[in-house]
Amino acid sequence: MPPAPSARPNETRITRFLHVVEWLGNALPHPVTLFALFATGVVVLSGILGYFEIAVVDPRPEGARGRAENGMIEVVSLLNAEGLRMIVLNLVRNFVEFAPLGTVLVALLGVGVAERSGWLTAVIRGMVLKAPPSLVTVIIVLAGVLSNTASEMGYVVLVPLAAVVFLALGRHPLAGLAAAFAGVSGGYSANLLIGTVDPLLSGITTEAARLIDPGYEVDVSANWYFMIASTFLITVVGSFISLKIVEPSLGEYTDTPEDLGDEEQQRMDPLSAEEKRGLWHTLWATVLFAALMVVLVVPEGAILRNQATGGVAGSPFLRGIVAIIFVYFLMVGVVYGRVVGTIRNDRDVINAMAHAMSTLGLYIALVFFAAQFVKFFGWTNLGSITAVAGATFLKNIGFTGPVLFFLFILVCAFINLMLGSASAQWAVTAPIFVPMLMLLGYSPEVIQAAYRIGDSSTNIITPMMSYFGLIMAFVARYVPKAGVGTLIAMMLPYSVAFIVLWSIFFFTWTFVLGLPVGPASPTYYSVGA
8 A cells, every 4th residue: 555645835735635535546456456356345245244134124015026025135145155156157147248348349349440440530630620719618628528429539639639739829738638638538428429438337327226126227328318418518617617717827838848749740730631521421421320310210110219109218229329329430430431541441440340349458357347246236135235224314314305416426526536437436336326316216317317427527636537647648748847736736627617517407407497317217216116
C-alpha cells in the first residue's frame, strides 16, 4: 500500500481531499483482482451467514417467481460440498452468459470497422475544424459528447485536437483541452445515438434486476430519451463553464508548447477532397439506412415491430438494437474505407474487427471475475437480503421519495472517484442498489439513468479514470510544469456543475414532468406485478 499523503504547504481542503482520494484509489487492487476478491468474499461470507441461518421476510407476494414457500429469503452457503459443485459446474456458463459480454463484443465489431477506416476521425475533424471561431467551444463540447459512441475515440483524437485548434486561434490550448475532456468524459453517458456503453450497463442492470424479478430485462435503449436530452444539457453547461470560468481563469497562454509531432499537425489539416467525398458517401448511406429502418419499423405490422402487440415497445427493433448498431457502423466503415482507400477488400474488414477485439483483453478478464461475483451474489441470496434490509431501513426512516435519487447519485459519484471504470463500478454496486430501489418502487431503467449521472460527473477529476494519465500527458505538452492538481482544479468547475444541474434535470424530467427515460421504460416498478 502506498504511504498515506501528508499535508502540504498552502494546500486547500478540496486539494487535500482529492489527494486522499488519489491515495485511496492507488491503494485499491487492480479491478480484476478486486472482483476475484469480491467473488471469494461472497463465498466465505455465505458460509458464515448460512451457519447462523440469516434470513429476511420476502416482500414479494405469494406465487411470485423465485419466492420460497415459507416466505423467507435465506442465505444459501457456497462454502460446502454442494456449493463447490455448483461453482465448478457453472464457472464457464457464468462467464459466457453474462449479459453485457456478447452485446459489447458485437457492437464493437462494427464500431471497430468504422474507427479503423478513418470515418470516425474524419467526422470529428470535420465537426471541429469547420466550426466558426465563435462556436468552436460549443462544437468541441458537443463533439466530445457524441464521440463516446466509439469508446476511446474522443480521448485519443478530440482532446489533443481541441488543444491544437485553440492554440491556432490564439487562445489558451488548455481551455480547448478542458472543453473536449468535459464533453468526452464528463458527458460520457449522454449521446444522440446508442453507443457501446448502453449494452454494457443494461446487461449489468438486467442481471441485478433479476435478483428481485427473474424475468426482468432492461433494453439497450432503456435510457435513450433522457440521454438525447442530456446531450444538449451537457453541451450548454460545458460550454458556459468553459467560456465564463475556465478559459478566463487560465489567462493568456505564454508557455511554449513542446513539439506536437506530425500526427497532431496532420489533424489540423483540412479534410482532403477524398475524405470529403467519403463522408458524403456515408451520409447518403446513412439516409438509405434510416429509410430502411423506417420501412421496417414505422408501418403497422412492420417486420421489426412487436408482432404480439403491434407496437414498438418490446419490439425486435429495440431489443435487437445492438445488431442494428453493428450493421450501421460496419456499413459506414466499409463505404468510407472503400472511397478513401483504407479498406480495399474483405481482409481489411476482418483485420479491423480483429483489431477492435484485441483491445478488449482487459475487459474480458474483468468480465470473467465480475460475472462470477454477480452470480455468486445472486445464488447466495446476499444481494436480495441486502436489498430487502436496505429498503426496509429507508422505509423505517421515511426516506423513500424520489429525493433519495440525489443521495444515490452522490454515492455513485463518490465511488467513481476511487473506482473509475463504469463497468467495474456498476458491476459492484448494481446488485445492491438496483434490487433495493426496485423494492422501493423504482424501475431498473430509472435507477440506471441516475447511476450514469454520478458515474460521468466525476470522471474528469479522478486520477483513477483510465485515460487520466493520457490527458495529463497532453496537458504537459503545453504547460510542462503542470501537475495532477492543475488538471483537477481546471476540471472541478465542470464536475460540480454537471452533478448539480444534471441531477436536477433528471429529477425534473422523471418525477416532475413524468417523462420516460427511454422507449418503453417505466418510471416505477411494482413488486410482484
